Amino acid sequence: MTDDIASLIAQVEDQERRLVLGSFTHDDAWRLGTLLVELARARGLPVTVDLTRGQQQLFHAALPGTAAHNDVWIARKVATVRELGTSSFLAGLRARAGGEVFEDAPWIDAARLAGHGGAFPITVEGVGVVGTVTVSGLPQAEDHALAVEALELFLAG
Incomplete structure (x- = not known):
């Protein structure tokens, strides 16, 4: 594993430990x-945004410049978080650190799961992962970073 990947994995693991909510409602x-x-609008970013709690989609918005294909990516990234309990970015990074491509692993259904950044677990203190916040439309590290930035701002507010 290269130092860069190890450092990035540690950074994402830290984000997942820190970004924990007290609760997560429809209004949240x-x-x-x-x-x-x-x-995204302030930066002119062509992204689709999606939030879930359990199996229920609570929020979805597709901004100009996106396509239906972004929804396919969102579904695959969300399924990764639900199955593994970690961000889709971390899942892909851990595979890469092991010299593998996430989607090429024999136990992964690549049509259903994606180890690409953008879906981040919504974790409630004392409960665990209850949902996802997902961004699709940018390079994977940027999708991930935008979701994390929004969660950080949300928690600070």
């Missing part, structure tokens, strides 16, 4: 989703 999903859309 609306506020976080709206915050993400506002960040």
Whole structure:
């Protein structure tokens, strides 16, 4: 494993430990989703934003420059978080650190899962992972970073 990947893995693991909510309601999903859309609009980013709790989609917005294919990526990234309990970015990084491509692993259904950045677990203190916040449309590290930035702002607010 290279030092760069190890450092990035440690950074994402730290984000997942830190970004824990006290609760996550429908209203929280609306506020976080709206915050993400506002960040993207202010920067002119062509992204689709999605928030779930359990199996329920609570927020979804597709900004100009996106396509239906972004929804396919979102579904695959969300399924990765649900299955592994970690961000889709971390799943891909850990595979890469082991010299593998996430989607090429024999136990991975690449049509259903994606080890690409953008889906981040919504974790509630004392409960665990309850949902996802997902961004699709940018390079994977940028999708991940935008989701993390929005969660950090949401928690600070």
